[in-house]
Amino acid sequence: MADGDAPPANLLSNPFVPVASVDDARITLDAVLDRVAAASGRMTVAHVVEKAGGAPDKASMEQREGIAEEAFELVRGRAADAGVDVETELLYGTDVAETLVEAAHESGATAIVFTPRGHKWWWDLFSEDVADALVHESDLPVVVLPSPADAGADDGGGDDA
Numbered sequence: 001m002a003d004g005d006a007p008p009a010n011l012l013s014n015p016f017v018p019v020a021s022v023d024d025a026r027i028t029l030d031a032v033l034d035r036v037a038a039a040s041g042r043m044t045v046a047h048v049v050e051k052a053g054g055a056p057d058k059a060s061m062e063q064r065e066g067i068a069e070e071a072f073e074l075v076r077g078r079a080a081d082a083g084v085d086v087e088t089e090l091l092y093g094t095d096v097a098e099t100l101v102e103a104a105h106e107s108g109a110t111a112i113v114f115t116p117r118g119h120k121w122w123w124d125l126f127s128e129d130v131a132d133a134l135v136h137e138s139d140l141p142v143v144v145l146p147s148p149a150d151a152g153a154d155d156g157g158g159d160d161a
Contacts, residue, residue: 011143013041016109018048018100025071029078031115031145042085044107045075051094065090097133104140111141 012035019025025045036043047068049061072088079086087107093099104112112134135142 010039011111011141012036012039012113014108014110015041015043015113015143016100016104016107016111016140017043017045017113019045019071019075020047021067022071022074025074027147028115029075030148032113033078033082033084035145037082037084041110042087043079043113044087044089044104044109045072046089046091046100046103047071048091048093048096048099050096051092097130097137100130100134101138101140104138109140111143112138113143113145115145115147 012032015032015036017028017032019028032043049064049068068090072090075086075088089103089107091099091103100112114134116131135144
């Protein structure tokens with residue numbers, strides 16, 4: 001496996017980065033953006049508006065699209081400041097993991113990159129089933145980065161990572 005010796009930055013040369021909200025985008029960018037810049041990379045940032053598949057939706061489509069656009073505005077600004085080219089994608093699907101993997105392939109991504117946290121709002125979008133599918137069933141590499149806040153909290157915060 002000759003490519004096994006490739007530097008980790010290669011996985012971050014064109015990452016596909018899912019975000020769930022403005023706060024999630026901020027935390028994820030804190031972990032990902034400098035690494036992508038160091039790889040002279042570009043990235044695609046996506047938000048999935050989960051369709052209920054016939055069941056009543058939790059929030060209106062307009063509300064969920066608005067959340068995505070707010071997150072994308074933050075992403076565009078931070079990426080421009082870091083000198084990283086970014087494309088944003090608003091996706092729709094009933095299976096979040098499948099939607100993310102398909103879009104990552106379409107974007108030519110080198111990896112799917114995200115930062116998990118124990119906060120409930122994260123799992124609202126990336127439930128155990130979604131995270132499990134991304135990590136275990138994706139045929140693309142999946143890079144799970146610690147959030148900068150988690151990486152700096154080494155002394156007894158109850159972090160079970």
